[in-house]
């Protein structure tokens with residue numbers, strides 16, 4: 001790759017460039033650091049993106065794309081690859097009149113949130129500040145606001161994209177509508193998105209949010225009561241239930257530290273005067289050992305999970321949709337939470353996201369690629385560890401969890417909150433067969449040679 005085009009204006013980093021190369025290739029997924037890409041092209045703007053893609057296309061070089069660097073598969077920095085690194089492209093603007101937010105693909109969720117909150121607004125997105133808007137949006141985007149305002153893709157108005165042969169196109173409801181459909185859940189399969197336009201919504205500035213920590217022996221009972229409870233809860237209540245090792249909090253006895261507990265994470269963005277009516281019945285589902293729910297700024301609520309998301313650990317992720325949080329599914333979750341591997345510096349947690357409300361009821365299944373039909377809850381199992389010699393143990397464990405949860409899960413799912421499970425999972429994860437056929441046709445129209453193949457890949461439809 002020595003003949004790289006001279007008109008590229010950003011930084012080019014190769015193995016041998018020392019700390020700058022190592023800093024550029026660091027991802028949330030620590031295992032990605034085991035191998036390094038051949039060339040990282042840090043793009044200053046969309047012209048740079050077009051330059052790299054034209055060069056790659058002309059030489060038949062497959063391209064990886066780095067947005068915020070949180071993809072659990074580590075596809076953003078594959079060994080030996082050419083990487084379009086979008087992290088320098090960080091502009092974000094908010095029009096308070098139209099509530100249109102425009103973000104470049106290097107913007108992180110914390111930055112998006114901070115810019116929108118200056119005007120009392122938020123784009124519904126994810127829950128950890130260092131996650132990138134780009135990969136999150138292209139996969140779907142779920143978080144504390146999804147029951148009130150839907151998935152991130154439901155608030156996406158347009159994307160600007162550089163095609164693999166270097167053309168700049170726009171995709172929205174009127175222009176390239178089929179591409180616009182595919183960008184709302186089909187991942188980084190079609191081109192490199194250089195700007196996202198969203199509709200933001202009023203949120204905060206204060207909300208009521210935090211954590212309710214319950215002993216593990218209450219978990220089965222509380223999880224069992226949650227579905228009926230949430231069926232009548234307002235859309236303004238977001239709820240995440242977590243089974244995870246207890247933090248070393250002073251209100252927990254020392255012998256409980258590190259042992260699994262149930263944590264309910266409510267985030268209520270409705271009228272603050274009604275918050276007690278919404279939160280107190282949730283607290284009363286059990287006898288919490290710690291009640292850390294309080295009135296806080298939205299920015300604090302939407303970054304409280306940063307503390308449990310350390311950068312650079314080795315990790316894996318399995319997840320899926322539950323049509324119901326049934327007693328059988330709960331039993332499987334509790335059994336695996338109680339028997340997860342335990343190693344120094346490692347942690348395993350199960351997250352159960354309550355869906356319903358806007359994300360489930362306001363958008364038709366085929367309106368976006370991001371699938372949600374029939375999904376009442378989303379489960380994910382996250383393991384993080386340090387030692388490479390534990391890789392096999394955690395992979396085996398994740399496989400066991402995935403198999404145990406399969407009978408309780410839909411075949412569709414959320415691509416961003418699980419590792420790539422290959423075929424046939426990929427062809428079913430977006431929903432119906434017809435949807436996947438449609439996606440393959442869009443892939444064939446925009447990236448027929450599969451230049452963008454370091455992703456949860458959609459095989460281009462073949463002619464005939």
Ligand SMILES: Cc1cc2nc3c(=O)[nH]c(=O)nc-3n(C[C@H](O)[C@H](O)[C@H](O)COP(=O)(O)OP(=O)(O)OC[C@H]3O[C@@H](n4cnc5c(N)ncnc54)[C@H](O)[C@@H]3O)c2cc1C
Pocket residue numbers: 028065066067068069070071072074075076086105125126127128130131132133134135136137138139140141142143187188189191192193194309416417454455456
């Ligand atoms: C700690 C943590 C917390 C998370 N929390 C949430 C959450 O609350 N809600 C949620 O919905 N998801 C969440 N996720 C999942 C997250 O949405 C995905 O990991 C997503 O892929 C991250 O995007 P990124 O840009 O940071 O990652 P990257 O690794 O940079 O990108 C992931 C992939 O997206 C593609 N891509 C990225 N940018 C572009 C672009 N501009 N054009 C074309 N393709 C592109 C590439 O194929 C790339 O490999 C979380 C992940 C982690 C690790």
